[in-house]
Amino acid sequence: MWDYSEKVKDHFLNPRNVGEVEDPDGIGEVGSLACGDALRLTFKLDENKRIKEVKFKTFGCASAIASSSALTEMIKGKTLEEAEKITNQDIANYLGGLPEEKMHCSVMGREALEAAIAHYRGQKPIKEEFEIVCKCFGVTDREIIKAIRENDLKTVEQVTYYTKAGGGCAQCHPKIEAILEKIRKEMGQEGLPPKPEKKRLTNIQKIKLIEETLGREIIPALKADGGDLELIDVEGDKVYVALRGKCSFCPSSEVTLKQYVESKLREFVSEELVVEEVRS
Amino acid sequence: MKTVYVDNNATTKVAPEVLEAMLPYFTELYGNPSSMHFFGGQVQKKVNEAREQVADFLGADPSEIVFTSCGTESDNAAIFGTLDSYPEKRHFVTSRVEHPAVLNVCPYLERKGYRVTQVSVDREGHLDLDELKESLTEETGLVSIMYANNETGVIFPIEEIGQIVKSKGIPFHVDAVQAAGKIPLNMKKSTIDMLSISGHKLHAPKGIGVLYIRKGTKFSPFIIGGHQERGRRGGTENVPYIIGLGKACELAKKNLEEENTRVRALRDYLEAKILEKIPNTLINGDRNHRLPNTLSVSFEYVEGESILLLLSDLGICASSGSACTSGSLEPSHVLRAMGVPFTAAHGSIRFSLSIYNTKEEMDYIIEHLPPIIQKLRDISPFWKDYLKSREKG
Numbered sequence: 001m002w003d004y005s006e007k008v009k010d011h012f013l014n015p016r017n018v019g020e021v022e023d024p025d026g027i028g029e030v031g032s033l034a035c036g037d038a039l040r041l042t043f044k045l046d047e048n049k050r051i052k053e054v055k056f057k058t059f060g061c062a063s064a065i066a067s068s069s070a071l072t073e074m075i076k077g078k079t080l081e082e083a084e085k086i087t088n089q090d091i092a093n094y095l096g097g098l099p100e101e102k103m104h105c106s107v108m109g110r111e112a113l114e115a116a117i118a119h120y121r122g123q124k125p126i127k128e129e130f131e132i133v134c135k136c137f138g139v140t141d142r143e144i145i146k147a148i149r150e151n152d153l154k155t156v157e158q159v160t161y162y163t164k165a166g167g168g169c170a171q172c173h174p175k176i177e178a179i180l181e182k183i184r185k186e187m188g189q190e191g192l193p194p195k196p197e198k199k200r201l202t203n204i205q206k207i208k209l210i211e212e213t214l215g216r217e218i219i220p221a222l223k224a225d226g227g228d229l230e231l232i233d234v235e236g237d238k239v240y241v242a243l244r245g246k247c248s249f250c251p252s253s254e255v256t257l258k259q260y261v262e263s264k265l266r267e268f269v270s271e272e273l274v275v276e277e278v279r280s
Numbered sequence: 281m282k283t284v285y286v287d288n289n290a291t292t293k294v295a296p297e298v299l300e301a302m303l304p305y306f307t308e309l310y311g312n313p314s315s316m317h318f319f320g321g322q323v324q325k326k327v328n329e330a331r332e333q334v335a336d337f338l339g340a341d342p343s344e345i346v347f348t349s350c351g352t353e354s355d356n357a358a359i360f361g362t363l364d365s366y367p368e369k370r371h372f373v374t375s376r377v378e379h380p381a382v383l384n385v386c387p388y389l390e391r392k393g394y395r396v397t398q399v400s401v402d403r404e405g406h407l408d409l410d411e412l413k414e415s416l417t418e419e420t421g422l423v424s425i426m427y428a429n430n431e432t433g434v435i436f437p438i439e440e441i442g443q444i445v446k447s448k449g450i451p452f453h454v455d456a457v458q459a460a461g462k463i464p465l466n467m468k469k470s471t472i473d474m475l476s477i478s479g480h481k482l483h484a485p486k487g488i489g490v491l492y493i494r495k496g497t498k499f500s501p502f503i504i505g506g507h508q509e510r511g512r513r514g515g516t517e518n519v520p521y522i523i524g525l526g527k528a529c530e531l532a533k534k535n536l537e538e539e540n541t542r543v544r545a546l547r548d549y550l551e552a553k554i555l556e557k558i559p560n561t562l563i564n565g566d567r568n569h570r571l572p573n574t575l576s577v578s579f580e581y582v583e584g585e586s587i588l589l590l591l592s593d594l595g596i597c598a599s600s601g602s603a604c605t606s607g608s609l610e611p612s613h614v615l616r617a618m619g620v621p622f623t624a625a626h627g628s629i630r631f632s633l634s635i636y637n638t639k640e641e642m643d644y645i646i647e648h649l650p651p652i653i654q655k656l657r658d659i660s661p662f663w664k665d666y667l668k669s670r671e672k673g
Binding site: 012013015018020029033034036037038039040057058059060061062064065136167168 | 581582583584585586589590593602610611622623626658659660661662664
């Protein structure tokens with residue numbers, strides 16, 4: 001069972017502003033029956049160009065209904081300029097958070113709002129101008145890019161949680177991967193958080209990662225020169241290794257270890273690691 | 281809050297008799313059946329009795345019963361244990377509507393270089409027997425087909441399938457996890473070589489399963505360890521659970537008739553009332569070839585998770601084949617394989633009954649379900665569109 005917040009439950013069980021505004025100024029429709037969720041948002045402005053009345057109709061799960069209901073509450077009384085600043089994260093925050101797998105519900109709310117404002121302003125539906133990346137759910141590159149930027153997404157899985165893209169046949173995963181790489185790079189250059197911080201590792205994960213790194217990055221190079229290296233022990237951040245083969249009587253082994261092995265382990269496992277050689 | 285539990289294809293209540301039979305084996309009779317002393321020996325005797333109870337329930341010989349940890353292990357063991365025994369056979373045949381315990385083994389086998397055929401079903405959920413027949417070759421190492429579908433309850437003609445499979449001399453495994461206790465099983469008169477059952481679907485606890493392996497069937501153990509289960513499954517016997525499953529099988533044999541009379545009548549009553557009171561409702565799966573306890577029903581233009589949570593708010597526990605409930609984004613593979621339209625697949629709900637359900641509980645559901653569907657349809661943008669389009673004709 002999903003761990004929904006009390007606020008999500010409240011907005012699902014008692015949705016606010018259900019229906020359709022008569023004679024609306026703006027209509028936004030996103031999603032479809034096939035996709036499993038859809039939202040129709042209608043609003044009317046008052047004489048000061050503030051949202052006087054807003055209503056929604058949603059086909060979807062509890063979090064889709066709650067997100068729609070929350071959105072209507074959030075934008076009531078706002079000007080369109082104020083309303084369009086609302087991000088999907090704002091909707092999720094308003095609801096006291098959503099399970100990550102359900103973040104696409106908040107994105108759907110934001111998209112419906114965007115579509116309704118565009119409709120009011122007489123702009124073309126945005127979707128047509130962009131490339132559809134995920135054919136199963138009809139998600140465009142624009143939507144994916146926006147979700148990556150606004151939510152600091154790092155993996156294809158997260159993109160799926162937030163936009164549904166890639167949640168069907170999975171054929172578009174390489175495309176999403178490419179978009180992610182490009183956008184993350186751009187975000188890095190713009191001074192946004194560039195790289196995911198390394199997670200705190202458990203001891204077992206650390207040892208495993210050290211073994212993998214040694215096997216992949218270091219041992220093949222040593223072997224090519226007739227040497228070898230063995231992992232003896234890991235104690236906290238100290239990594240004990242023994243050199244074998246030609247390396248074991250190589251006078252420059254001290255340098256080899258310190259510079260080469262340590263730098264690789266620090267790059268792939270943890271900044272804190274110190275390599276010690278065990279002479280046998 | 282009142283609890284109306286109608287999700288028995290997910291799991292069942294442990295029968296009080298089962299729990300009672302199990303308890304001494306946690307506290308007083310905790311010996312290891314393999315031990316040489318009397319303390320272990322008396323436990324071994326009871327394990328043997330449980331094995332006989334299971335064998336009696338399946339119409340098998342006790343030596344053909346292998347205890348496992350769950351239905352998934354039984355399915356996995358049958359598949360890998362057989363394919364390992366025939367390394368030259370590189371083709372596996374199953375259906376598109378299997379439980380994940382078989383379904384998700386398919387891509388794994390493909391990565392290992394096997395060819396996999398997943399036979400289609402039609403709109404009613406029936407297996408395409410011609411396709412199955414044509415798929416079988418010299419290369420086929422195993423055919424694994426479920427007895428009855430967990431989502432729709434549709435029953436496959438297992439003996440007819442078995443005839444086809446055995447006429448080619450191919451091993452035949454059947455996942456009977458949902459069928460056991462609802463369809464009479466008799467391995468002595470069956471074409472089945474291997475059969476999986478799971479304890480917690482028939483009022484034993486979670487964590488115990490059985491793989492029936494017909495005498496003379498080639499099988500490599502999936503879990504390698506001690507000599508337990510005649511070398512076919514290593515690991516110290518899960519004694520209390522085995523005792524519990526034995527008792528549950530004894531009860532299931534007794535209750536088979538009630539499942540097919542009283543429980544079936546309750547299910548039919550629930551189904552008739554739902555169809556009568558809620559428009560735009562479809563039943564998924566052939567109503568004439570269905571488990572007596574299962575009802576899969578789709579409500580058009582609404583989404584399953586929403587229905588479930590509103591039901592849950594009233595204490596009613598059911599399940600759904602909708603995308604949102606599983607965490608995946610697509611509706612159930614079973615309903616998609618059947619070609620259930622999206623309008624209905626997303627709004628599917630499964631009610632699965634047991635002998636512990638009552639008519640009062642059905643009436644409680646019937647009282648509360650129509651307003652729930654109406655409430656969600658009032659929120660859904662498609663319902664009004666549909667009504668409008670119907671007005672226009």
